[in-house]
Amino acid sequence: MNAVFFKKTFFLSLFVLAFFISCHRFSPPASSVSIDRGRYLSVISGCHDCHTPGWAAAGGKAEEKIWLTGSDVGFEGPWGTTYPTNLRLNLQQMTEDQWVNLAHVLHTLPPMPWWILNAMTEDDLRSLYRFIRSLGPAGKPAPAVVPENVVPNTLVIPFVPEKMKK
Ligand code: HEC
Known part of the structure; x- marks a missing residue:
């Protein structure tokens, strides 16, 4: 084998090898549905801010056993x-597919940002579901919605637009 030919094939094979390694590194995993992704989404999309007791007051912290x-x-x-509903209990009542269907069309009363769930991809929603289910059931159901003009018998955080103040 002459030296020039050897050099050419050697560098060509290095290039091909490097190409395949880089493809492997940057291609997405076969499935991007995972419990870890669900955990990450629950934190960055703000679910704990309302659905985990004390989370916002503690600057984004709470014991995992009371999460959601x-x-x-x-x-x-x-x-x-x-x-804010008990997602640990409510998600026990539905299958993963039912959750995906619900989350895509969910529309609740304020201040739940239902549009965040509507905008999530199917993989995001499946990840979130698997993460919440992995925490297991805990806590008690949240009180039912109290209609306007009925005085609630719990603590409340008032959302009062300025001009409605008495
Ligand atoms: C600003 C506070 C707030 C944030 C942030 C928030 N929620 Fe809610 N969520 C609520 C309230 C309050 C309700 C009850 C609304 C009602 O009764 O109509 C609710 C209702 C829901 C419901 C419907 C009831 C049920 O349990 O099936 C789901 C599902 C839900 N939230 C999931 C989430 C998820 C997932 C996130 C994060 C992406 C999130 N929420 C972020 C306050 C919040």
């Missing part, structure tokens, strides 16, 4: 009083 167990401190506004 809901709250009995209501949000009171022109819509009545709503309570």
Whole structure:
């Protein structure tokens, strides 16, 4: 084998090898559905801010055993009083497919940002579901919605637009 030919094939094979290694490194995993991704999404999309008791007050911290167990401190506004639901219990009531279907069309009273769930990809929603289910059931159901003009018997955080103040 002459030296020039050897050099050419040697460098060509190095290049081909490098190409395949880089493809492997940067191609997405076969499935991007995972419990870890669900955990990450629950934190960065703000679910804990309302659905985990004490999370916001502690600057984004709470013991994992109370994560997403809901709250009995209501949000009171022109819509009545709503309570962040217990997702650990509620997701036990549905299959993964039912969750995906619900989350894509969910529309609740304020201040739940339902549009965040509507915008998530199917893989995001499946990851979130698997993460929440992996935490297991815990806590008690949140109080039911209290209609406008009925005084709630729990603590509330009032959402009062300035001009409605008495
Ligand atoms: C600003 C507070 C707030 C944030 C942030 C928030 N929620 Fe909610 N969520 C609520 C409240 C309050 C309700 C109850 C609304 C009602 O009664 O109509 C609710 C209702 C829901 C419901 C419907 C009821 C049920 O349990 O099936 C789901 C599902 C839900 N939230 C999931 C999430 C997820 C997932 C996130 C993160 C992407 C999130 N929420 C972020 C406050 C919040």
